Amino acid sequence: MGRLVVTNADTDTTPFDLTAGGSRTTFNIAHAMRNAAGDLKRQVLEEAAGALEASPEDLEFAEGFARVKAEPGRRVSLKEAIARSHKQGQGPLIGRGSHTGRNPAHDPSTVEGHPEPARPAPEFATQIAHVRVNPETGEVEVLRLVNAQDVGFAINPLQLEGQMEGGAVQGLGYALSEDLPREGGRVSAPGLEHMLMPTSLDVGAVESLIVEEPAFDGPYGAKGAGETPIIPTAAAVANAVADAVGEPVRELPLTPERVLRAVRRAGGGRPRPAG
Numbered sequence: 001m002g003r004l005v006v007t008n009a010d011t012d013t014t015p016f017d018l019t020a021g022g023s024r025t026t027f028n029i030a031h032a033m034r035n036a037a038g039d040l041k042r043q044v045l046e047e048a049a050g051a052l053e054a055s056p057e058d059l060e061f062a063e064g065f066a067r068v069k070a071e072p073g074r075r076v077s078l079k080e081a082i083a084r085s086h087k088q089g090q091g092p093l094i095g096r097g098s099h100t101g102r103n104p105a106h107d108p109s110t111v112e113g114h115p116e117p118a119r120p121a122p123e124f125a126t127q128i129a130h131v132r133v134n135p136e137t138g139e140v141e142v143l144r145l146v147n148a149q150d151v152g153f154a155i156n157p158l159q160l161e162g163q164m165e166g167g168a169v170q171g172l173g174y175a176l177s178e179d180l181p182r183e184g185g186r187v188s189a190p191g192l193e194h195m196l197m198p199t200s201l202d203v204g205a206v207e208s209l210i211v212e213e214p215a216f217d218g219p220y221g222a223k224g225a226g227e228t229p230i231i232p233t234a235a236a237v238a239n240a241v242a243d244a245v246g247e248p249v250r251e252l253p254l255t256p257e258r259v260l261r262a263v264r265r266a267g268g269g270r271p272r273p274a275g
Helices: 025-052 078-087 157-176 233-245 256-265
Strands: 059-062 065-068 075-077 124-133 140-150 205-211
Touching: 025 059, 025 065, 025 075, 025 078, 065 078, 075 078, 124 233, 140 157, 140 233, 157 205, 157 233, 233 256
Parallel strands: 140 205
Antiparallel strands: 059 065, 065 075, 124 140
């Protein structure tokens, strides 16, 4: 792995793609990369087979060499095998791979008006929020947010955890502060600076729990991950607030004014901390 160099591609020179959105980027690209790696492996084995006067099916990779399975002493380094293509005037070995996702079968009577009624490797996440509510002002403080997410297989655990935490923080903004006021069919907010998106100073402890239940059609079992943790946050926080004050707030964001009205509807007693 230490010999691999990853170069960021330029869209001016790479093949055309219809994008990979909806938490599908790693899912789709990893499939394509695995196919390209398989294509490159085939080419390297063919070059090594030519150098060793053997069949590609009789070779294996071991410790930086391609060798004959039945005679491990007959071997050629991967560097030599790859250079052989250049020496014979064939140019560099280039692995090529692509992937086009196929949505699974579904019952059309159960869905209407959605461009993607079914998708491979569906994602799942659940969250638990621990909040503190000020009974005098209605201010909500999220003390702790636990995000458990089934990712299938964590290809890059550190990066994945950052995505999970980032999604959860976006969900907190949706739950507590972000709004899009409209008047007469037009957005009345003058700019994004008035959207009250949360910063690191506004976020309490966020704990990410990576659950790995491999998807049979995912790359190495992986599923999408990026957007999933945004979805349950507002519901988790709203349920925790309802548990604290004894009355649900049925409109987002959970502004102090709305929460304070819920406190008063519940009798105005001092709320208990939510579990």
